[in-house]
Amino acid sequence: MNDRKRLGRPRGFDYDEALKQATSVFWAKGYDGASLRDLTSAMGITGPSMYASFGDKRELYLKTIDHYIDADSCAPLEAFETEESIQAAIRGFLIEVIRYATEHESGAKGCFLASSVVTTVGQVEGVAERVAAAIEYAETRLAARFDREVARGTLPSDFPSRERAALLYDMRQGYMFRARAGWSREQMMKDIEARVHMLLSSD
């Protein structure tokens, strides 16, 4: 169906890279605060190219959200899934969350979804369901590892996986919010061990 070579003049910029730059602008300035001039300037393309490749401003915005969910916020989840013990997994997740919240390459603090996109729910059609899906997706992956530990016998058979996954995700949201308010990495790293312990407590 889709040949590698398409008809007509090929585009002179990298689609995903442009989307990434647009994400940074939306992240830093918000949906309405990001003007088309801000966006196209950061993307390195002209207005008409943006409209031709991405649709209008709203469609570009939704594409940045989808791209972000797919590609940008996975390090904590991957740490959670690959660390050897469940303790190390939780610790790794929280450390990566804090690192991400405070040291993102774009210079923005927090999380695109939690710090910017959340404002446009109810204002930009299509946003609410994407945010809800992102929560559901992350919690499912978190709960899955807890379930695997239960199956392996390293967690008790009545361990409330889904409940603890939700709590872990709430901790993530808390860190994102604090980072946005200017909290430092060091401030947030302090009670990680206590949180690891609490997330695994049986009683």
Next chain:
Amino acid sequence: MNDRKRLGRPRGFDYDEALKQATSVFWAKGYDGASLRDLTSAMGITGPSMYASFGDKRELYLKTIDHYIDADSCAPLEAFETEESIQAAIRGFLIEVIRYATEHESGAKGCFLASSVVTTVGQVEGVAERVAAAIEYAETRLAARFDREVARGTLPSDFPSRERAALLYDMRQGYMFRARAGWSREQMMKDIEARVHMLLSSD
């Protein structure tokens, strides 16, 4: 110094009520998304009256944030401080948070700070320190009651009050985020009891 009667024509609108309406508009549309026409229309005043009474758009925005922190988000904290037992206090706090997140009179979901203001950190001068102060204020009040319970002997002497207060606040942020994404009151009420228990766990 300030006589009750001031010189000149008295203003024809209620200052705090206008501020409250402005808050709703900023909450629903964000800082840049809220136009002066949106704002003045909701406030029931004309443009020049807004500028005369509140300054410019940015100053109005900061005033809505201050007013919101002072007056609008206290129900959960008050429940936390007035309930008889510490268990009931935590339960009451979480229930009030969920109610607030899903049933605010303005129709907006979530929390003004967590769902809108957070986007404008780094964009509108004066916002970051206000958000940080709001976190600090809430956590201090939460930790204070834990400390009181320790003093009363209803919590162990090594109970980590500040740490648990922070976790309780993170739960709040999680609920606000979920509410913004469209989660229902019922969905969020499910694991309250488990959370009450976990927040008080000693081991």
Next chain:
DNA sequence: TGTTTTATATATCGATCGATATATAATCAT
């Protein structure tokens, strides 16, 4: 009553907004 002071109402400012019409450039198909 007249002066001063503050608030409101009308009208409108220049700047910027998102979006596009038009023309040109670069590729594939024939």
Next chain:
DNA sequence: ATGATTATATATCGATCGATATATAAAACA
């Protein structure tokens, strides 16, 4: 080479943005 197709560049559209100049209305002071 020629036509079809897609991307880019320039210029600019009407609408709306935040903000204000001017004139009028309503109060306290003299």
